[in-house]
Amino acid sequence: MNMRPSWDTTPDLFEDGESRSTPQKQQSPLEEVGNGDVSTGIIDALEHQTESLLIVYQNEIIKQLGGCPSEIRRSMIENATQYGEADDNALYGLAVWDLYDTDLMPKGVIFTNPSIDNFQDIVYGYGGHYFNRRKQRQLPLIVTDDLLLAFKTAYPVYTSHPTGHINAHTLKALMQAHPDLCFIAPVHQQDDIQRRYTDLNVKMAFIPEPPNLAMSQDELDGMIKVAVEQAKAPPKGHIAKPFKMDDGSWLHILESGLYQIKEKQDENGETKQSKILISNALIILGEARSLKNDNWKRVIQFHDKDRTLHTLIIPYENFMGEAQDALKLIASHGLMPPRQTHKKNVFINYLQDYPIEKRFRCVDRTGWYGNAFVTTNRTYGNNGDGEELLFHSEMKDPYSTMGTLEGWQELSRLIEPHALAVLSFACAFSGQLVTPLDIESGGFHIYGTSTDGKSTITKAACGIWGKPKDVSKSWRTTDNALENDAELRNDNFLNLDELRQAVPKAVSDIVYMLTGAQGKARGSKSGRNRDTKHFNLMYTSTGEIALEDHLRRGGIEMDAGLLLRFAHIPSDAGKGYGVFEQINYGNGPSDVGNRINELAAKHYGHAGIKWLEYLTTNKDDLILQAQTMLDDFMVKHATKNSQAVRVLRRFALVAVAGELATQAGITGWQQGRSFEAVGQCFNTWLGTLGNGENIEESKILEHFKAFFEAHGTSRFESLTIIRHPDGETIRPRIHNRVGYYDPDERIYLVSSTMFKQEMCIGLNEANAKKVLRANGWLVLGEDDRVVKRMGGKLPDGSRPRMMHFKADVMHSFDDES
Incomplete structure (x- = not known):
């Protein structure tokens, strides 16, 4: 039979499932990961490593997926798919087998790594690229020992070789690579599973009954979803999951407080528990860091004595030394940390070591971040990377609600x-x-x-x-x-x-x-x-x-x-x-x-x-x-x-x-x-602006008109000659004189120096002259200069060059505006 799947387009990995994403990369396993040299020995290694596994699973593959006949499988090995890369970005390096139904439609994939001697574990699932760490938050990774459950669910599944159970070492490695991992099993295996992994802080979910071949996939996936959600929730009566300390004791976070639970056997061999109150209740929401990935902080939450909820963002640097800065911050918001040395150490260990399941991004100002809007106490919308944004400031929050x-x-x-x-x-x-x-x-x-x-x-x-x-x-x-x-x-x-x-x-x-x-x-x-x-x-x-x-x-x-x-x-x-x-x-x-x-x-x-x-x-x-x-x-x-x-x-x-x-x-x-x-x-x-075409020009003209009106006869000396009966000229005393006023010509005379120092306060001199010239407020001199020589003489007999302001034009400014 000359039947091969088409590799011109990458197949969708889910049908009516949660995603229709495609693998990152396709590459023949003939090319060794890392160099690309062709080696026929790889084919033998793949055949050897997967043959026994496929024989065990063959019946289930055929029943559940309509798996390919053996001759098709062998003809496709050169076109097996590599998901991820052979580096820190991948959980496993090589996917050696794509599973197709009899119509050559992709239905799943089997992973192994022929470069590891005696490698027996496999990964099976609908789309191995979900094991890539960059994609790990899109779906939970299901770990199970139950073969039928593995072949029925649409979730990515890790399962052991059928001859044994997943060992603790492998499970711990999976947990490190995939924080959303959940071990799932039928409820009748609960005691055995919990006992086997008692030292691991692994989420465990148990479905009501073992799956059977007649159970629909939707029914099983719905059952798994409920079980996984229940696994994420704390035990009944707790407001957060219990936390196991290094000395083997447990911390229980209850509404009534934070308790240390110790177990001790008496002389009769009976186990007895002692319960020590450490502090009032508080929970660890997660950890936050800035958009630049610095300034790491712990995010905690508790109620004060008035039942007001506080969410604190405590910098990691506050935990240095004896963590006094962190304790002071918590106390200032209404929760008194324990004073006894032992209880205080337990309290600090809880704050520092409680497992983090949620990450935040901490921002130092409110407002828009993409399509998310951050206020002092809440983030609205989503900024695109799936992480909630938190605002951190020591200023008083001005926002609150009351009424309806x-x-x-x-x-x-x-x-x-x-x-x-x-x-x-x-x-x-x-x-x-x-x-x-x-x-x-x-x-x-x-x-x-x-x-x-x-x-x-x-x-x-x-x-x-x-x-x-x-x-x-x-x-x-x-x-x-x-x-x-x-x-x-x-x-x-x-x-x-x-x-x-x-x-x-x-x-x-x-x-x-x-x-x-x-x-x-x-x-x-x-x-x-x-x-x-x-x-x-x-x-x-x-x-x-x-x-x-x-x-x-x-x-x-x-x-x-x-x-x-x-x-x-x-x-x-x-x-x-x-x-x-x-x-x-x-x-x-x-x-x-x-x-x-x-x-x-x-x-x-x-x-x-x-x-x-x-x-x-x-x-x-x-x-x-x-x-x-x-x-x-x-x-x-x-x-x-x-x-x-x-x-x-x-x-x-x-x-x-x-x-x-x-x-x-x-x-x-x-x-x-x-x-x-x-x-x-x-x-x-x-x-209120008048009819001026330019607001700035109007304000400049208003400025100068106001100056002349405010200081008319008090700072401008009249050039009209007034004499005593005996013929002596009367010279009025003008304090802080700015210039002169010629009543015959209706002209104000101002020197360039006084114009700059007295009349242009707060204004740009060059721009002011430009506006005055453009609006016809000045009698211009030679070459359109803003100063011209006087026709007559000043009282001291001089004829300097001065700025000539037209009083009539100035006074008509109000009428125009």
């Missing part, structure tokens, strides 16, 4: 008619969209008279994420302190209340830091630079005055860059109710505000959880939808002001966030309300 989502939605519907409140709430949802949509960080400053409701709505918006008092921050802070808070809220939301409480210089630095998306560069003790903190976020701010007025109190001029990063919106909605546009609760605006405060204090934190669950369920599709919605908003509110477009993108982002949160069933608003309300706020903001 339904209670919060009552608040959300209450603020729906008020555009500024909708903007604030939508802004609190928008931080998660900044990074995926590649939009710069930025914020909104809502300013107006006191008790108009601006702090009420912005603090209530903080309730999306937690208790408003914890989530909201005060402007009374430093840029260093706020840098830490910003990193803690990366890809999220920040609210700053009461601008007047901040030092003007600190405000300027904070705004640039928040919108620049990174903190200061700092050095470490070793002299090297530390990693700079990075963050993306959206923020709101409140105050009784605008940022520009506040900065001027500190002698700081506000430039257009700050305005673009920090959009100012007046709090008066123009209806006579402060930020509110109608009275939709009670009899006045105070009733509306009090009801908002009442609901915000009772229900918080749930909306943010639902929002993150929604975003991480289908992130890629949602971001595509968000981009389309953002583009639509920008088209609808397009403006000729080129610099305003930059701010328009921020308004659009907020509008989209509100619409998506409504689409997710979170806000309870009418669809389209976020677009309408945020669009209204954008038009209000745009109206």
